[in-house]
Amino acid sequence: MDWQALALTLKLAALTTAILLCIAVPLAAWLALGSSRWRVLAEAVTGLPLVLPPTVLGFYLLVLLGPRTGFGRAINAALGHPLAFSFAGLVVGSVIYSLPFAVQPITAGFAAIDGSLIDAARLLGASPVRLVRTILVPLAGRSLLTATILSFLHTLGEFGVVLMLGGDIPGATRTLSIVLFNQVEGFDYTAANRTAVLLLIFCVLALVLVYARPSSLNTGSIRSRDGSRNG
Numbered sequence: 001m002d003w004q005a006l007a008l009t010l011k012l013a014a015l016t017t018a019i020l021l022c023i024a025v026p027l028a029a030w031l032a033l034g035s036s037r038w039r040v041l042a043e044a045v046t047g048l049p050l051v052l053p054p055t056v057l058g059f060y061l062l063v064l065l066g067p068r069t070g071f072g073r074a075i076n077a078a079l080g081h082p083l084a085f086s087f088a089g090l091v092v093g094s095v096i097y098s099l100p101f102a103v104q105p106i107t108a109g110f111a112a113i114d115g116s117l118i119d120a121a122r123l124l125g126a127s128p129v130r131l132v133r134t135i136l137v138p139l140a141g142r143s144l145l146t147a148t149i150l151s152f153l154h155t156l157g158e159f160g161v162v163l164m165l166g167g168d169i170p171g172a173t174r175t176l177s178i179v180l181f182n183q184v185e186g187f188d189y190t191a192a193n194r195t196a197v198l199l200l201i202f203c204v205l206a207l208v209l210v211y212a213r214p215s216s217l218n219t220g221s222i223r224s225r226d227g228s229r230n231g
Contacts, residue, residue: 001194002179009175012087013155016094017102020151021144023095024102029132031103032110033118047100054097058164061093065165085167090175093165094155101150109143110136142210149206157199 027046031039049057065083066072076082083089113136121131137144159177166173168182176195183192 001191001198002174002176004171005174005176005179006198008087008171008173009156009177012090012094012175013152015091016098016155017148017151019091019095020098020102021148023099024106024147025132025137025144028103028106028110029128029136031107032136046103049097050100054158054160055164057097058093058161061089061096061161061165065089065092084165085169085173087166087172090162090166090173093161094158097158097161098151098154101154102147105143105147105150106140109140109146113139146210149210153203153206156202 027042030036031043031046062084063069064071065075067076067082072082072084079088083092117135117139118131121135126134157177158175159181162173162175163178163181166175168174168178176199180192180195180199183189183195
């Protein structure tokens with residue numbers, strides 16, 4: 001087992017997931033409740049990584065963040081090094097690639113909340129930030145958990161974007177998926193099996209956690225119906 005690659009992969013997945021949640025919650029609230037004409041375009045752009053081949057996305061990110069573009073040169077001047085073939089570049093690529101896995105579950109959770117609760121909060125003068133913090137997030141707990149785990153697992157198993165944007169630099173950009181590829185390419189199937197089994201077990205346990213947790217929104221709805229019947 002390449003423990004250095006394992007630590008790097010977990011670090012990348014955790015950091016990517018944290019950044020994605022900060023982006024996905026306000027974006028999902030706007031997609032679920034907003035009425036802007038740009039919403040359809042935003043949904044299409046957000047969902048693009050689901051259908052775009054990872055190597056295509058990785059290639060364009062490599063070009064964009066490289067020294068051949070003005071944006072890449074500006075980033076290089078600001079940071080003192082290019083984002084391509086660096087851990088920071090992997091984070092940028094992972095956030096973009098895993099964005100729909102965070103946004104779509106949260107959007108669905110927000111959209112499923114009873115509209116009367118949202119209207120009542122607005123009538124009482126709740127600001128958009130307070131509406132998200134006190135109404136949407138507490139009632140969409142399972143959707144947030146699902147988005148968190150899916151984002152983490154999706155980043156954990158990235159290959160195309162990581163390979164195109166970061167290459168295979170030990171301690172900097174070499175993740176477990178690249179280690180697995182190298183092991184198979186070198187016909188070391190015993191080591192490849194250990195790496196694959198570790199990833200498989202981790203993913204299964206995380207998905208069990210998602211499906212085992214009851215939906216707080218559905219539970220609340222059942223309790224409110226029972227209460228109305230008793231009354």
